[in-house]
Amino acid sequence: EVQLEESGGGLVQPGGSLRLSCAASGFTFRSYWMSWVRQAPGKGLEWVANIKPDGSEKNYVDSLKGRFTISRDNGKNSLYLQMSSLRAEDTAVYYCARCAVAVTGVAVAGGDWGPGTLVTVSS
Amino acid sequence: QSALTQPASVSGSPGQSIAISCTGTSSDVGGYNYVSWYQQHPGRAPKLMIYDVSNRPSGVSNRFSGSKSGNTASLTISGLQTEDEADYYCCSFSSSSTYVFGTGTKVTVL
Numbered sequence: 027e028v029q030l031e032e033s034g035g036g037l038v039q040p041g042g043s044l045r046l047s048c049a050a051s052g053f054t055f056r057s058y059w060m061s062w063v064r065q066a067p068g069k070g071l072e073w074v075a076n077i078k079p080d081g082s083e084k085n086y087v088d089s090l091k092g093r094f095t096i097s098r099d100n101g102k103n104s105l106y107l108q109m110s111s112l113r114a115e116d117t118a119v120y121y122c123a124r125c126a127v128a129v130t131g132v133a134v135a136g137g138d139w140g141p142g143t144l145v146t147v148s149s
Numbered sequence: 150q151s152a153l154t155q156p157a158s159v160s161g162s163p164g165q166s167i168a169i170s171c172t173g174t175s176s177d178v179g180g181y182n183y184v185s186w187y188q189q190h191p192g193r194a195p196k197l198m199i200y201d202v203s204n205r206p207s208g209v210s211n212r213f214s215g216s217k218s219g220n221t222a223s224l225t226i227s228g229l230q231t232e233d234e235a236d237y238y239c240c241s242f243s244s245s246s247t248y249v250f251g252t253g254t255k256v257t258v259l
Contacts (some may be wrong), residue, residue: 030202061248063195070253071151071187071195071238076246084245088150127200130205134185135240137206139194 028052028138030122035143039101042112042147048105048140049124056080056100059125062107063136064118070119073135075107076125112147151180153213153239153251160257166227169254171239172220179220179248180196183242186215186224190235198237226256 034046048060062122063078075086075096075130084096095108123136154172155162159165171178171186178184184202187195197206201217202222212227222241239251 036228052235065249071189071240071250072152073240073248073250076248083246087247121194126204127197132200132204133183134197134200135184135242135250136195137197137200139196141194 030140032140034144035145036142037146039149043110046107049101055103060105061123061125063121066118117147150171151189155251156255158255161229163223165229170250171222177241177243184222185240187238188235231258
């Protein structure tokens with residue numbers, strides 16, 4: 027069974043930094059694209075970034091380029107999101123997702139999702 | 150990378166069919182057959198319901214179906230049930246190997 031568990035969320039002051047982690051299990055982590063998606067309170071989903079299985083390709087939503095960095099450690103079956111220069115509008119639940127449909131392996135924005143971790147940017 | 154456009158809300162009675170539209174551009178919905186749909190209940194993570202425009206993952210009811218014409222994709226829910234009440238989001242692959250989500254639609258079962 028695919029399991030994804032985000033951690034690292036919490037309260038951070040504007041201008042601060044935070045690193046989110048996502049622990050993966052139940053599948054061969056090093057074989058899949060992974061992504062981060064966020065959702066501000068009461069708002070819709072926003073795709074943030076994804077990363078190739080070997081980490082050699084990373085894609086970001088234009089609005090976050092330069093402030094957020096996605097990375098992975100295949101030896102630890104973990105995905106990360108380094109966030110810097112945080113703003114109030116970055117307040118959201120951050121989800122990690124496996125970019126494949128279960129069984130078929132077809133690429134998709136998010137085939138399996140973690141429960142999310144809440145990041146609150148406030149003074 | 151503007152969000153895809155969805156109606157804010159759609160409603161229907163149990164047993165009826167409803168359709169949710171998702172309008173983008175030739176750089177996303179119209180340019181690729183990589184539209185997916187997600188169901189999200191309050192306080193829960195999204196769940197994949199449709200991928201590649203019209204394919205259902207294993208375990209998803211065949212009451213859910215997807216289609217696309219030009220720059221607009223659609224999700225149809227037939228035989229509406231109370232448990233279908235949720236938020237629904239479309240998502241499309243876009244240029245520069247990125248993805249873009251829709252604005253979201255709240256489905257209400259009357």
